[in-house]
Amino acid sequence: MNVDNVRSQMRKGMLEYCILLLLHKEPSYASDIIQRLKEARLIVVEGTLYPLLTRLKNDDLLSYEWVESTQGPPRKYYSLTPQGETFLCGLEAAWMELTNTVNHLKNN
Numbered sequence: 056m057n058v059d060n061v062r063s064q065m066r067k068g069m070l071e072y073c074i075l076l077l078l079h080k081e082p083s084y085a086s087d088i089i090q091r092l093k094e095a096r097l098i099v100v101e102g103t104l105y106p107l108l109t110r111l112k113n114d115d116l117l118s119y120e121w122v123e124s125t126q127g128p129p130r131k132y133y134s135l136t137p138q139g140e141t142f143l144c145g146l147e148a149a150w151m152e153l154t155n156t157v158n159h160l161k162n163n
Contacts, residue, residue, distance in 0.1 A: 066097060071107065072150060073097060075135065075143045078117065082134035108133060116142050 077083060077091055085104055092099045111117040116139035121129040135143065 070097070070099065070103075071111070072143075072146045074104075074107065074111070075116070075139060075146065078133055078135050079140070079143055082120075082132040084122075084130045084132055088133070111139070115139075 073092060073095070074088060077088055083091070085101065085108065088108075089099055089101065089104060108117065112119065112133070115136055117133050118136050119131045119133045122132050124130050
């Protein structure tokens with residue numbers, strides 16, 4: 056068993072939750088999402104992010120709008136839909152339950 060493999064799987068499992076948390080705060084462009092994840096030390100590449108954003112949009116958890124840019128072509132800004140907000144609440148509850156369980160096991 057390899058710790059790096061397990062850590063990678065844990066990060067993948069959290070990525071969707073982290074993206075929804077970011078978009079809950081404000082609509083964002085994909086490059087901004089990548090930058091904010093990097094700042095949080097969760098390194099994600101475009102090849103990972105774009106398929107996930109597409110899947111979340113297809114599941115009606117995200118919407119997007121095109122916004123004109125002064126630095127090139129229009130940019131696609133993603134935001135949570137009402138269904139996305141509800142889904143995020145469910146993920147937050149699951150996260151709290153999971154962290155409480157881990158903390159309990161760790162401290163007992």
